[in-house]
Amino acid sequence: MNSYTHRVEKLINDNWKFSYGDNITGKESDFDDSAWYDIGIPHSFGTPYFMENEFYVGYGCYRKQLHIEPEWKGKKILLEFQAAFQDAEIYLNGQLVGSHKGGYTAFIIDISAIAKEGNNLLFVRLNNLWNPRLAPRAGEHVFNGGLYRDVSLIVTEPLHIEWNGTYVTTPEVTTDQALVSLETEIVNANSQSVTFRLVSSVEYSGEQVFETVQSEVLGAGQCLTVKQTGFVDQPKLWHPDSPYLYTLISRLYEEDVLKDEVVTSFGMRWFYFDATEGFFINGSHYDILGANVHQDHAGWGDAVTRAGMHRDVKLIKDCGMNFIRGSHYPHHPYFATECDRQGVLFWSELCFWGVGGPNIEGYWTASAYPVHEEDKEEFEESCLETLREMIRTNRNHPSIITWSMSNEPFFSEDAVMEEARELTIRLVEESRRLDPTRPAAVGGAQRQGFDALGDLAGYNGDGASLYIDPGFPSFVSEYGSTIDQRPGEYTPSYTDGVESNPKWRSGKALWCGFHHGSFIFDMGYMGMIDYHRLPLQSWYWYRNELLGIAPPPKKKEGLPYALKLTSDKKVIRTDGTDDAYIIVELLNEQEERICNTLEITLEIIEGGAVFPTGRTLKLSPENGSFLDGAGAIELRSYYAGNIQIEARAEGVQSAIIEVMADGETEWLGQKINIQVGPPEVERIPGGGEGSNIAKSRPVFCSSFDPENPAMNVTDGCEGTYWRSKQSAPGEWIMVDLEGRKNTEKALVVFEELSQEDIEISFSYDGKYFKKLFTSNLRSDTSVELELSGGLRYLKVLFPQGPIAVKKIEIYD
Template identity: 50%
Template structure:
């Protein structure tokens, strides 16, 4: 039979907790109706806490009798982060790792008719499973699509088409298609494997058919090759894609067919001339993107991914870094379609700080030897899964091994570097057509371990002309809630474009939720994808589009409610982005601080909180007189939405949900997520400033500011100027409650110095003013707790060399 694949995102029930023994029981009163994608933490308003524990899902799946004897599987595109899958009470699969797709073979567990699927999920921190740390929120759940697949016992394997273009010019491109064929039958089969290349308008080539014998219960890769004359090259300005349709037959009978899109292009990262695409220099300028979002958290739809990619394209940028984990496969597909290069990244991830085991503040690499083998294998497995499911996307120009893995305990830094090198080589083995990058490689020699170095923060000024292909993988310029400032203030000299640098990637496109208190507010748009002032500054700079007239304070008299679409599908892949605005008597939006409630009056549409949701300044979900929220429906029909606010004329809107009509029962929507886990704190003796970014007034060559946060390096910072007013500022990156600072000078402090801290990055408060000391090389300061994100030491008369600054 020819394969069939369909989404089964609707009609799930969910309950918090582990529910041991519930795999073959009927749901009780503590089970609630939900649709996928789903997160444990709904609604998500960027609260600092999140639920850590178990959650269970169940759904009935109907199997026609004609399917029995075929290959039947469940496809999960992302579950965070450990899951067990049961069918009719029988364990059929288990997967560890929160960011990569996988399938579960249920062929032998199903019966004709109704089948009960039960999935137990947990997001418990695991010392043997990556990531062990990261500046993000690690919410649990089946937060990406789930599909049911049925195919022949003789078939093309799941993601079993690998398309490459070994030779490309503007006149001709060779196309190689490696087709992985599976034979689940008890006897060998003779298969004919064929493939056709096409673009949206016509067939452009047929690859010569290959006949092979596939042994019983085995698989084999069949190589096909052809060519396209005068190919249309994929480029951000012309994102042309081709399609390969591969098919297999036995004795003249078709057994399976699959399609895969690909693009024709060639590219190169160079150490001295930057990046080239199709033989032409292209200056890369882009943004980092996290997947979580206002209200729905990690559980975004494909429509929301499409909008996210569209917003980056609208800015005039040309590359996205998928920070800092493999994204939904549809993300790369949208980059292909809309024309954005994509830096696809693995989650070997560090955060620094207290370095506490038991939560996502830990050493990026395990500190206990017993945890090492499973941890390393979790990254090898994830790398294989990421590359297999995303290898055909022309937008992807590198596989990145991770981000800031140098935030590993000094005792295991050698092992962390060895693992990075191993993963680089594994990426080469799995995909020889793309280079492997190391992201966040600005400390401890990680930058030379891959083909491309991605420098974060002060790496932009620490590594000038490093002699290897490189770019700035993160640079900062904005912070805070609400509209913010218009002009972006770049740091660390990143505004200078060097010929040897391939480009720069802004941190970050959108606000995000993080385990680090005070983090995640560096977006050009906020958590609800409302463009901030800086978004328009970038668009004006890159595309020449003048900013809109920003709202002024005023008195609203009514609400205006609009949607980005009139129709939404009921299969969980789409939604409607609703925008509500507070307007004056002329219909002009004004800055008004009244909360707005959105309510579903008709239809089965849902917000992340159920049938209604409130947007308000208190939750930062409404500012500048507007707020946005995404609506879904898993049942067809009109969805009538009412927007209300105290003292204002209400507004209504109707969007239509489309899809098959099914018998429905009364739905019970889940309550807000329970908060059960608080992060540990105060247990670490690692300096919070260790290997953090450093800004300075000036620095002599070989004595950069980063020397002052490199633990035990034997180097020191020295100002290039010997005039009054020189300073060094250590950026802890997140606000911490601190109570101790140690300063180690490289020379006796014969000049006065001043120590200050800042919680917001703008206002500094004096902590200590010191007079010259002839004998002491260090200062040890203890003080009552204060909140600090920056620690600055300045010199009113003459600078003093600093070996290290430590913060606890």
């Protein structure tokens, strides 16, 4: 709680109850919730979750006793949810007080009229059912429901600064002077007009650099945006190498009485993307290199603490990268806060998202844009409203350099493709209106003309090689997509067209930074850091290349002797924002780490902390949690007191480590009803059999004629084809399904007959190929192949010389 009394901002992440199912009677005060799970926020339906391909889809309900102080009577009392996936109803004392649809953005609920002095019952009814009218309709992530981001209580005077109501821009910046523009939304919820005075002070390191004051009369029930400006001489400019931050303190007075105070962090910098010269920040060209980042962590799923977000940003920064793409939805605003503090450029993205495959309605494999007329209007408003919420809650972060409208929206049905483009244009226009200081990007824009619809084009997969100097600002928003496990290969996973760094290209981002949950087979195993936040060898490649730090020696097998436990901190907070990152290693007698396989048991032997699985956790090579002689997990506590964790395994010395939890509620041995996981999981529905899952997928090749690029073989159009630029032996073309898929057959159609043999082969990893077909095309220009099992890559090789390929289709 803040030290002053005019505004209260208090996390209420502790002491919640949770139950699966649509238990609407839980909103009643006399309901018996003793059988419900004891949980803290952030929380996921899926806990414990360890990258399974299936996840619970349905309802979940939450209950909490909310205490209202007597001095809050007559004030504005708000509940702030940083996100709730994805359709939430909020009740207080049995009455519905608000709702929200959309799973990735913050919202507030006004409970002023219902809240009573003393204890109040807060009840949240939430579902993660696929909804044809809510974005995303498709994606390769998992969509676990839950109150998976912080929940807070906010209390203000009737005269107050609106929620997220400060907006700071620096429209004119040089190294000599910066013009700072302030917009502050003032709300008067009183029943009569008031005269207010807004004092806006900008500080750096506690020293005031300028102050501006404005007085106005504001009518009852009205809202007013106050615009102010000021100048800062010799400003300290925010930059990834020097992330200087300023503080705006907005104080609102009625007469001489302080009624509200809001603190806003911001940075002074200027930047732009140029079509021919790339990216510039503070007047200098700057090469961007980074990674895509999903939000989920081992065991906890999407329910990540702020400490976990800090570690994620730090891991990207520590290998020398300077950029994160928030794939493929708005992230917690605190994630951008960490990018601000640590000096990492951030691409903030909307959840208008498509995924290749059969486009089945009823699950997150559907067309990115709705196929039914009755769904379209509400879906478009869902995208627009989420964009508005994303920008409003994140607009003061200097690390954010673009708002992205989408990821691969071209994975829409052909019949609605033009409407998908029109929606993208609407989103771009709305983004420009809401924030003209940042470009509106279109992410995953390498098909169907989406790249020309915004201010910045993000190309995924084969886009880097297809779009050479496109004539407008561009970015490689995804490259790599290498499936691997620790320790992995020492490689940057560069793909065609990415190794070089032409001036016109603004930057590039690896797919991806971390392993993540996915319902699509092994697609989640593409990170340079694993799900437990331990680096693969590719992370060490980047660190060596970018920072000159040599990789650690390769671990060897040895004689197991003892376990070693370490924690990244000795004290953790109990408010749901913090955790301890616990690493266990296997050592030989010389205290060197060895890579033997072993099953480890972690147990909390003292204190009120929990792992995602409760008081014990198993780490093993079989599930990928203990590899190369190490494993890790995040531990959190909602109770104060000393915590002891023990690691043990058969035949080796155990280890014990202590962590202190600091908070209000002491651990007194309370019984905790631990969540053991969902009662059932949703399976991907059938009905897509026989679909061409190669359509619009990335295509790589040895060379291509600019008029006939490789992408033509999966575009689904008649009359297009791929032709190599070279006529030498050894030319090839290859379709990438972006992950291993179950397949039944493939069809390859050539432009002409040929006397020369061709080879068709498949691969799971792009390194080792198995031949399916070796013959000539003397009598037929089509080759149909029966496929049993799965594949990721299908490759056509021309050992003697190439001919044109019209299409490659792969069916599930």
